[in-house]
Amino acid sequence: MSTSDRDVLDRPYRPCVGAALFNREGLVWIGKRIPKSGDNFVDAWQMPQGGIDKGEDPGNAVFRELREETGIDAAEIIAETGDWLTYELPEHLRGISWGGKYRGQKQKWYGLRFLGEDRDFDLNTHDKPEFSEWRWVPLEQVPELIIAFKRDVYTQLAAEFRCLPERVMKKI
Numbered sequence: 001m002s003t004s005d006r007d008v009l010d011r012p013y014r015p016c017v018g019a020a021l022f023n024r025e026g027l028v029w030i031g032k033r034i035p036k037s038g039d040n041f042v043d044a045w046q047m048p049q050g051g052i053d054k055g056e057d058p059g060n061a062v063f064r065e066l067r068e069e070t071g072i073d074a075a076e077i078i079a080e081t082g083d084w085l086t087y088e089l090p091e092h093l094r095g096i097s098w099g100g101k102y103r104g105q106k107q108k109w110y111g112l113r114f115l116g117e118d119r120d121f122d123l124n125t126h127d128k129p130e131f132s133e134w135r136w137v138p139l140e141q142v143p144e145l146i147i148a149f150k151r152d153v154y155t156q157l158a159a160e161f162r163c164l165p166e167r168v169m170k171k172i
Contacts, residue, residue: 013086013106014098017062018049020111020139020157021075026165028139029114031069031123031131033147045145047154048130049107051098058108066112069130071122078167079111081160085153109157111164139165 021029033044050065052058059077067073088104089097123131137145139161143154 009103011101011103013084013104014102015052015058016049016105016107017052017058017065018047018107018109018157019062019066019075020047020109020161020164021066021070021114022078022111022139022164022168023114023118023136024169025136026138026169027136028142028165029070029134030137030142030145031134034129034132044147045142046147046150047142059110062108062110062112068126069123070134071125072114072116072120074116074120075112075114077110078113079161079164081107081109081157084108085156087150087153090149107153109161111161113168 019029023029028047030045030047033046035044048066048069050061050069052061053064056064059080062077063073063075066075084106086104086106089102094100094103121134123129123134139158143151143158146154
């Protein structure tokens with residue numbers, strides 16, 4: 001292991017939340033990321049996610065991120081991951097993303113039931129939009145649509161939340 005590899009492993013994970021938003025049909029919302037400077041990711045999809053502000057409760061953070069990235073807050077929490085899920089940044093993003101302070105992210109994920117209508121989504125509510133388009137997909141398909149370095153987290157998430165689509169369809 002090189003010195004730079006050890007340096008990266010000594011950095012903390014960035015605390016983050018993620019939202020698995022389920023509609024009445026039991027499908028989950030994903031958005032196509034707008035590439036950022038230095039990104040070479042083509043056709044990168046993900047669920048809403050983002051950092052937790054200092055002192056912010058993760059449950060509050062998930063609703064803030066959902067509002068910022070999708071324009072909606074008509075949702076309710078129906079599940080939460082038991083543990084924090086982590087991923088490492090790929091080598092070409094280390095030292096660039098988040099000012100180089102983090103090795104990757106640790107994420108607390110929430111399953112949410114969407115209580116609004118599709119017309120409520122507005123991807124341009126934030127001054128720096130995250131997504132260019134969105135769609136509903138079956139949860140089990142999400143890991144194959146996600147950028148490779150986040151795939152393990154989404155695979156774990158799909159396994160942990162596998163019963164939520166059925167729960168959502170029965171409840172609404």
